[in-house]
Amino acid sequence: PSTPIEEIVASVYAEVLGVERVGADDDFFALGGNSLLATQVAARIGAALDARVPVRVIFEAATVAGLATKVEQHAGSGGRKALVAGPRPDRIPLSLAQQRMWFLNQFDPASSVYNIPAAIRLTGDLDVAALRQAVADLVARHEILRTIYPQTPDGPVQQVLAADEVPIGLAPARVDAADLSAAVTAVVAAGFDVTSEVPFRVELFEVASANADDPTEHVLAFVAHHISSDGWSMGPLTRDLVLAYEARSRGEAPAMAPLPVQYADYSLWQREVLGSESDPNSLISQQAEYWRGTLAALPDELPLPVDRPRPAQASYRGATFAFDIDADLHAGLEQLAQRHNSTLFMVVHAALAVLLARLSGTSDIAIGTPVAGRGEAELDDLIGMFVNTLVLRTEVEPGTPFDALLAEVRRTDVAAFGHADLPFERLVELLDPVRSAARHPLFQVMLVLQNMVQATLELPGLTVSGIDPQVSAAKFDLQITLAEQPGAQGLSVVIGYATDLFDESTVRNFASRFRRILTSIVADATAVVGDIDVLAPGERDQVLSAWNAPGAWVPGATLPDVIAEQAWLRPDAVAIRFGDTSLTFGQLQSRANRVARALIAQGAGPESVVAVAVSRTEELPVALLGVLTAGAAYLPIDTTYPVQRLEFMLGDAAPVCVLTTADERDAVPAGELPVVVLADAQDYSDAPVGDADRVAPLRPDNLAYVIYTSGSTGVPKGVGVAHRNVM
Structure with missing residues (x-):
């Protein structure tokens, strides 16, 4: 980099992408950047330049030198409020994302749908006292883990408890190996009443062994309600727990730098940044106007082929189906994205939209996707509920070539990421769609591309391994989650599905057709989407011969x-x-x-x-x-x-x-x-x-x-x- 702004851009690229050296001609996406990390880059460059930098400029000019030229015009324009800890009012409001979590929790406090569970197996010499102190350190460090949300005449508020008000027992409960799964599930599947109960729970189990020579085995189960945490929070939670345990096992207090802000500070900052909806020039008003226009007359429900009629109220029972995309197909998808100035997420989004259009027989396709909501660097080490949900709406006309659809999806996604500050919960209130306890509002299919570095837990004297808590809640009809394998050698795909609606065989069928679409677009990006063959080999002949055999008809049917x-x-x-x-x-x-x-x-x-x-x-x-x-x-x-x-x-x-x-x-x-x-x-x-x-x-x-x-x-x-x- 040869200019101060180029140096800022290069520094932000290196920080966000975790690379050591970045040159003026290096491209953000070629270095491993993606749509979601682009929002972090925009926020951090904006912080350095005291400006609001639109996320779209990163897609318009992704090299260090090109982006520096683009953002130079924004430098010093102001309008950005720094996120710092400051005075707090007597009543601290919930963040906008927390508000919907609060109402959902009060609708059914016993529900575990919005629980975020984790369980780890600890084999070896566990220092239980050090672990108890480490958990206490974690709760003391992060106010959000000791916050309750009581109702007041002004609505729900955040009430931060003192660290010593949160009981942390962690006395190991002895269980037989055969009963372990049920014991863990009982911990992570129990609901919270967030008005009076800290939305964080941790239990320690000692697994009984018939062989006295076996190493001691424990299982640590913990669960947080979504009002206090999100998927990204598992990173700082894991890191802080490890550092605290290492220190406590040596008889020392953990030496961690104080957090620059707490979640309550973020809640106050968020409301000030978004402004008032009564002000047409405020950020929240401008983004609300964008979403009103983008999602006008959106159908209430995507009519996917189901195995059972949708019940009047969703049970949220779910299951998962997993499969892999091999390294060659993964590489082909990445190359397709690069050729069309897009990202892997955009290519997968376009392919999924084609699948849903073909399955539903409709063209107006809405897909939800999460965004981390952690653009500000001050939030990197903080546990909390920051994730937001965007609704990506695409018109899939059968006669459109895939590359043209991808270009439209790119425009849609970039615009959506540029208007990601309006919380989904507030968007639902503004659009006021027909409400139903049977389905998720605005969209029923979620697409997730995992781009987070998976947290690892290494504790002295212990072998650590993960345990599946066996809790499969289905918030959506379908959730398609893709994650890159280590070394970018393929993609793992997990489809979560509502068992109210689908059988595993049907979801397996969906997965098979999705893979065929991905293979087709890599082979020919100009393929007309309505002509992409989604039938398995032999399936077309089987269907046509069965339906068109001489005299074949549906018996007795009118x-x-x-x-x-x-x-x-x-x-x-x-x-x-x-x-x-x-x-x-x-x-x-x-x-x-x-x-x-x-x-x-x-x-x-x-x-x-x-x-x-x-x-x-x-x-x-x-x-x-x-x-x-x-x-x-x-x-x-x-x-x-x-x-x-x-x-x-x-x-x-x-x-x-x-x-x-x-x-x-x-x-x-x-x-x-x-x-x-x-x-x-x-x-x-x-x-x-x-x-x-x-x-x-x-x-x-x-x-x-x-x-x-x-x-x-x-x-x-x-x-x-x-x-x-x-x-």
């Missing part, structure tokens, strides 16, 4: 049968969406049953036709299903067509009646035909309609609908389609 089956299997799932209005399968079937009974009263039934003149709103599928449920065939009528064409169609098809709305009734040249208005069907029962209710039994060979083509002579030509053909 259109109203299959819709009624869905209404029975998943009555609360959304079936119809129009603007801000949605109908569940149960509501659709109930309304259609009323319409069917009104039509049956007019003589409609199998082999008769009902003309349907209803605009493309949520009432149209109700009308069509009502006709089918009555057993009749529907004839769609578009009232914008010339009257002469409509009169010909009505005369030629000879419907028994016309089904329409009050607004469109006068536009239909019905003549002497009876007219049924949808609103009048409310007077009929919504009980299920069967053959006993119809004028005749409904069979697969009966007509389902009649459609008119233009006809080769210019005269409309009617075509009848039976249920068997549709099925």
